[in-house]
Amino acid sequence: MELEERHFTDLFATTTRSKVEECTRIIPKKVTVEMNKELLKEVSDKEIRDAAFSMESLKVPGLEGLNGLFFQNHWVIISREVCDVIKDIFASRRMPEDMRETIMVLIPKVKQPECLSQLRPISCSEVFTELMEEAQREGRISGVKLAPTAPVITHLMFADDCILFAEAKEEELYQIILIMNRYTDASGQNINLEKSGIVFG
Known part of the structure; x- marks a missing residue:
């Protein structure tokens, strides 16, 4: 995994970003002051539950192998722990390293790729x-x-x-x-x- 990370980090690395504002100014503002105030409020148990139950139940699971169906069927048992973890992430603005891990699927550009440059990011x-x-x-x-x-x-x-x-x-x-x-x-x-x-x- 370190090899892939190093390759794509070098590939998409930038040495200068001198004119970011020229591009970002054209992106329409969709979050109003009132909306921002709501977003800055402490996340509630209901919001976390709503998010859990809005997940597609049989979509691809996370690294731990648990999909949306698990959280929905066992919410009564796990809700307190899940809510505490989510609230802690919002409060500390830090996500545990293991929760940020993901599975990388590399799509080949050629029939038999022999190096990372032949895989599609x-x-x-x-x-x-x-x-x-x-x-x-x-x-x-x-x-x-x-x-x-x-x-x-x-x-x-x-x-x-x-x-x-x-x-x-x-x-x-x-x-x-x-x-x-x-x-x-x-x-x-x-x-x-x-x-x-x-x-x-």
């Missing part, structure tokens, strides 16, 4: 999505439509791959470059130009 970027959608709303990029009444698609993301859509115009290509530069300046992640391409259709 899962990555999702909400900020990049906001940048693309902002550009589309402002008319700086067009995106594509699969049908006249279909929504505009500006990009598709899967794991570490991303497809961007724009009209074959110099101005739109310039806007795409600006968006990518804003994202890389803010995140510190660089685009692998050797694995990138452009297609006109």
Whole structure:
């Protein structure tokens, strides 16, 4: 596990994040002052119970092998201990190391992977999505439509791959470059130009 952790830490490490505010300012604020006050209140036993019973009962269990069904069926017995642990985490703002452990599933990019670079990490970027959608709303990029009444698609993301859509115009290509530069300046992640391409259709 240490090998995987070291590989992906180096892969996604950043040396500079000088322009984070340029990207984060466009993310809409969805938490009001009143909502924030509610979020800062001490978590109640009822909230913890509601969360436990909102879990899908037969979804993949944690490392200890317990799924939602276990907690729901035995809540009368374990509720006090579970509530105490959750409240302690909120109060101390620290989660025990063993509770943060997870199972890593590596998806191969090739038939018989021989090194970690041939395994696919899962990555999702909400900020990049906001940048693309902002550009589309402002008319700086067009995106594509699969049908006249279909929504505009500006990009598709899967794991570490991303497809961007724009009209074959110099101005739109310039806007795409600006968006990518804003994202890389803010995140510190660089685009692998050797694995990138452009297609006109």
